Amino acid sequence: MSEDKLIEGVLSGKRRALARLISLIEDEDSSVSRILAKLYRHTGKAHIIGVTGPPGSGKSTLVTRLTTELRSRGLTIGIICVDPSSPFTGGALLGDRIRMQEHALDKEVFVRSMGTRGHLGGLARSTSDAVRAVDAAGKDIVLVETVGAGQSEVEVVEIAHTVLVTDVPGSGDDIQAIKAGIMEIADIFVVNKADLPGADKKVTEINAMLDIAPTSDKWRPPVMKTNGRTGEGISELVDEIQEHMAYLKSSGVLEHKGLQRSKDELEQIMEYKLTRELMTKLQGTPEFDQAIKRIARRDVDPYTIAERLITKFLASCRE
Ligand SMILES: Nc1nc2c(ncn2[C@@H]2O[C@H](COP(=O)(O)OP(=O)(O)O)[C@@H](O)[C@H]2O)c(=O)[nH]1
Ligand SMILES: [Mg+2]
Numbered sequence: 001m002s003e004d005k006l007i008e009g010v011l012s013g014k015r016r017a018l019a020r021l022i023s024l025i026e027d028e029d030s031s032v033s034r035i036l037a038k039l040y041r042h043t044g045k046a047h048i049i050g051v052t053g054p055p056g057s058g059k060s061t062l063v064t065r066l067t068t069e070l071r072s073r074g075l076t077i078g079i080i081c082v083d084p085s086s087p088f089t090g091g092a093l094l095g096d097r098i099r100m101q102e103h104a105l106d107k108e109v110f111v112r113s114m115g116t117r118g119h120l121g122g123l124a125r126s127t128s129d130a131v132r133a134v135d136a137a138g139k140d141i142v143l144v145e146t147v148g149a150g151q152s153e154v155e156v157v158e159i160a161h162t163v164l165v166t167d168v169p170g171s172g173d174d175i176q177a178i179k180a181g182i183m184e185i186a187d188i189f190v191v192n193k194a195d196l197p198g199a200d201k202k203v204t205e206i207n208a209m210l211d212i213a214p215t216s217d218k219w220r221p222p223v224m225k226t227n228g229r230t231g232e233g234i235s236e237l238v239d240e241i242q243e244h245m246a247y248l249k250s251s252g253v254l255e256h257k258g259l260q261r262s263k264d265e266l267e268q269i270m271e272y273k274l275t276r277e278l279m280t281k282l283q284g285t286p287e288f289d290q291a292i293k294r295i296a297r298r299d300v301d302p303y304t305i306a307e308r309l310i311t312k313f314l315a316s317c318r319e
Helices: 003-011 015-026 032-042 059-072 094-103 120-136 152-159 174-179 199-212 234-251 253-282 286-296 302-318
Strands: 047-053 077-082 109-113 141-147 162-167 188-191 223-225
Touching (some): 032 120, 047 059, 059 234, 109 120, 141 152, 162 234, 199 223
Parallel strands (some): 077 141
């Protein structure tokens, strides 16, 4: 597939083109930045929803249920899954896969898992690029499932407009959740498995924590109860998700976040490109090798050398 064909395919919402582009993104193919550059002005329309929480709390089940509900409201869906134990990455239970098949024949639902094909550090970048690709393909909603362990749930905040944090009754790890920063990232709390004993207690506990938590904005995260098995509470959850987007728009938070993200992204790209430019020029030159040896010998400190090399590089750019 030629690059132009690929772009055309993605923009017209063709599944195969979109899947192909995401593979290129995962492989960190050199064509990606060119393609994404051309797609950029077609992005920014999708409502990106992050779903994070501990393994087994029902994220994949909720994503499937949310998809059904959102489809019934006429919305098109992309699902990006960054959970190695999820149905979409093959590590999952048979039941999960069967459940997801509910949407397998629906052309307006695109499902993709992000593996760790590239280096691990690149996963955040490739996930955000994949979300952008789905956005360019015209999906109204992008659901991003990430397992709530370590860095991933913090990264999802950077790309999602609305973050759902899932929990289940009886899990006594709330204090830990606060420590891990999970509380601060939630726009909506979901107490799933409401059929199990202790669901109301859990809701009360989270609300009590929200009462004492310092908040910077006017949105107080609602605490919703769901049953992933029966679908109870899903419609109310979707109402809250849409309510949250309405809040983001009316409060100006959406615009503010968009500017912040653009700034961060521009800085990141420039830093990356500049560093690469500088290093290709320096690496392997006698001057660079000499500098490294002198630093190791304590002849000179790395700060002074770095300063000198950068000044020289910038001067050479002006020539
Ligand atoms: N009892 C009960 N089980 C649920 C509910 N929602 C999901 N499950 C089950 O919990 C298990 C883990 O769900 P899954 O969606 O894979 O969780 P994930 O690891 O967070 O993606 C599965 O066996 C689900 O069938 C629920 O509301 N009630
Ligand atoms: Mg899952």
